[in-house]
Amino acid sequence: MKKWTIDPTHSEVGFKVKHMMFTNVKGLFNDYSANIDFNDDLKDANLQFEAKINSIFTNNTDRDNHLKSADFFDAEQFPTLNFKSTKIEGNGSEYEITGDLTIKGVTKPVTLNAEFSGLMTDPWGNTKVGLNLDGKINRKDFGLTYNAALETGGVLVGEDVKLNAEIQLVEQK
Numbered sequence: 005m006k007k008w009t010i011d012p013t014h015s016e017v018g019f020k021v022k023h024m025m026f027t028n029v030k031g032l033f034n035d036y037s038a039n040i041d042f043n044d045d046l047k048d049a050n051l052q053f054e055a056k057i058n059s060i061f062t063n064n065t066d067r068d069n070h071l072k073s074a075d076f077f078d079a080e081q082f083p084t085l086n087f088k089s090t091k092i093e094g095n096g097s098e099y100e101i102t103g104d105l106t107i108k109g110v111t112k113p114v115t116l117n118a119e120f121s122g123l124m125t126d127p128w129g130n131t132k133v134g135l136n137l138d139g140k141i142n143r144k145d146f147g148l149t150y151n152a153a154l155e156t157g158g159v160l161v162g163e164d165v166k167l168n169a170e171i172q173l174v175e176q177k
Contacts, residue, residue, distance in 0.1 A: 006043055006176075007041055007175070008133065008175055009040070009173065010036065010038045010174075012036075015170060016032060017032060017055060019165050019167050020165070028166075030062065033056065033061075034060075034061050035058070036059070037053070038051065038054070039052045040052070040173060045095075046120050047093065051088070051092075051101065052086070052089075053087040057072060057077045057083055057085065076148050077107070078108055082107070085105070085107045085108075086104075086105070087104070090102055096120075098118075098119065099118040100116070100117060101137070102115045103116075105146075107147070107148070108147045109147070110146045110147050112145050112146065114139060115139060116167065117137070118136070120134075120135055121133060130174050131175040132172055132174050132175070133172070133175075134172055134173075135169070135170075135171040135173065136169070137167070137168070137171065138167060138168045139167045143163055143164075143165050
């Protein structure tokens, strides 16, 4: 099998969640890695991904620090989140990647939609692949239960978290 890694200068791993029940707050993980093995068909792939919780970035330092705290991710005790594929189905450019997602010591199965761009060669002779991944999880399933009630009704932080990753992989030679 060919080995692939993320090209971090051409990739982005992010999420968004409802704030005060009507707007989305977006965030990114700025420190992440992946090991992916496959030849020409993504169905044969073995994918492992890790993101460092302390690299979370929402464009607000106070919010970032709160997310890293024990109220949410508890980065001191659980410094990474991890995903390991267990099954990949589809063909051509559309796939579903199912795997085990571990956040805050809790592992649950998750299915992500994947758009596969195929193989490309960059101007320097590197073989690359593009993947767009998206999915949704309930943060409470992973022990991220902090919330605050609003005076007007509802809660401060939504339960559903939308995941999105724009990934460019480069073949390791």
